[in-house]
Amino acid sequence: MKVAVVGGGLQGIEVAYLAHKAGYDVLLVDKKRDVPAANLADQFLVCNIVEEKEKFLEGIKGAALILPATEDNDALNALEELNLQINQPILFDWQSYQISSSKEESKRFFTKKGVPKIKDWPEANFPLIIKPSQASGSKGVYKATNLEELNNVLATLDKTPIIEKYLTGPSYSMEVVAYKGKIFPLAVTYLDFDELFDCKRVIYSSDLDNKIEKQLADICTVIACELPLEGIMDLEVIVEQGEVKVLEIDARFPSQTPITVFYGTGLNMVEIMADLYLGNITEVNSPNLGKSVIYEHIKVTDEKIKICGEHIISEVNNLEVIADFFGATEAITNYSSTTGEWVATLIFVADSLAEVFRARNGALTKILNQFSLDKFSDPTIFD
Structure with missing residues (x-):
C-alpha cells in the first residue's frame, strides 16, 4: 500500500519511518527538495500544493490515503479546499487543529472544559515562561525570573504571547487516536528538554508510574470528547508537587514520541490511523511488548x-x-x-x-x- 505524506520536516520523518515499519510505500510531497525526510521516502513529489493543485492531484494518484505532516497553514488550507476532489481519506482534523494550534484558543478551551492548566501571569508569580501563541515546539520560548526580564522580552515581540507560571516538575506526553466516536488513549512517555526548551530525549518504560498513565488517559479522553477529535492528538503535561497540569495539546501527527511508543509497545500510530480510516480495524489493542x-x-x-x-x-x-x-x-x-x-x-x-x-x-x-x-x-x- 502506498501512502502520501505531505511535509518533509520533523513530522514527515516520523510518519515516513513508521509507514515503512508498517510495510507501506511512502510518497513524500513537499515544495522543497532539500527537506529532512527526503531520503526516507520511496517517491518524492516536489510540489507546492497552494500553487500547483493539479500537479498534486495527479501526483497522489495510487496512494491509499493522505497523511498531512506539516504545520504550514497555507498547505493545510489548500488540502482542506481540495478535500472534495481527493478520493483518498485525509487523516487530519481541521477543526480540532484550529483550537490546538493556538495556545490562546487552547487555554480558553481548557478553562471552559475544566482541564487542569497552568496559571497565567499576573495571577502566577515569577519565574514565568513566555511563548508565542501560534508556534509549536521551542521556537520563541523565553524564561523570565523577574519583572525587568519579562519587560525586556516583551519589548522584542510584535505579537501578544502566552505568559504562564514556569514549573520545574517532570514532563510527560500521551497520544490519543479518535475515530467515529471511539477514543483510544495510547502510551505515556517521559520528556527531557535542552537549554533551549527543545525536547532532546524521550523515554518509554512500563515501569513509569501507572497513576500518571491513568490520569493522562482520563484527560486525553475528556479533551478528545469535547473537541470532538477525529484523528490524532498529543497531550503534554507537567507534574508539579503531584498535580498534573496540561502544557499543550496538538491535534496533528507528532514527532519523537510515536517512534518511542512503537518500540516500547508495538503500537504503530501510522498503521493504527490507516487501519481505522480504511475500515481494517474497529478497536486498538496494544501488543504490550513491555520494552x-x-x-x-x-x-x-x-x-x-x-x-x-x-x-x-x-x-x-x-x-x-x-x-x-x-x-x-x-x-x-x-x-x-x-x-x-x-x-x-x-x-x-x-x-x-x-x-x-x-x-x-x-x-x-x-x-x-x-x-x-x-x-x-x-x-x-x-x-
Whole structure:
C-alpha cells in the first residue's frame, strides 16, 4: 500500500519511518527538495500544493490515503479546499487543529472544559515562561525570573504571547487516536528538554508510574470528547508537587514520541490511523511488548558530543536509517565515514530501564572513543 505524506520536516520523518515499519510505500510531497525526510521516502513529489493543485492531484494518484505532516497553514488550507476532489481519506482534523494550534484558543478551551492548566501571569508569580501563541515546539520560548526580564522580552515581540507560571516538575506526553466516536488513549512517555526548551530525549518504560498513565488517559479522553477529535492528538503535561497540569495539546501527527511508543509497545500510530480510516480495524489493542526505550538526539563535532533538541535534525537533509549504529538499535542520521560534523537520532531498546541506559551509555562511550572526543555535553533547561 502506498501512502502520501505531505511535509518533509520533523513530522514527515516520523510518519515516513513508521509507514515503512508498517510495510507501506511512502510518497513524500513537499515544495522543497532539500527537506529532512527526503531520503526516507520511496517517491518524492516536489510540489507546492497552494500553487500547483493539479500537479498534486495527479501526483497522489495510487496512494491509499493522505497523511498531512506539516504545520504550514497555507498547505493545510489548500488540502482542506481540495478535500472534495481527493478520493483518498485525509487523516487530519481541521477543526480540532484550529483550537490546538493556538495556545490562546487552547487555554480558553481548557478553562471552559475544566482541564487542569497552568496559571497565567499576573495571577502566577515569577519565574514565568513566555511563548508565542501560534508556534509549536521551542521556537520563541523565553524564561523570565523577574519583572525587568519579562519587560525586556516583551519589548522584542510584535505579537501578544502566552505568559504562564514556569514549573520545574517532570514532563510527560500521551497520544490519543479518535475515530467515529471511539477514543483510544495510547502510551505515556517521559520528556527531557535542552537549554533551549527543545525536547532532546524521550523515554518509554512500563515501569513509569501507572497513576500518571491513568490520569493522562482520563484527560486525553475528556479533551478528545469535547473537541470532538477525529484523528490524532498529543497531550503534554507537567507534574508539579503531584498535580498534573496540561502544557499543550496538538491535534496533528507528532514527532519523537510515536517512534518511542512503537518500540516500547508495538503500537504503530501510522498503521493504527490507516487501519481505522480504511475500515481494517474497529478497536486498538496494544501488543504490550513491555520494552524500555530511549530516543535522543546527538550532535557530534571534532571535539565533543552534545545532546540537543530535535531542531538539529530539522537542519539537515541527507538522513538515512542505520541499524546497530555504534550499539544503538537504530539511528536516523546524516553520518558517513567522511563526515566531519554530524547529527543522529539514536534509538535504544532493551528489556528494562536499567538495561536501556547501559546500552545508551555504552554507545555514547563508543562514539567518544572512536572519534577521540574528550567532551560530552547534556544541557538542560535548568542549567
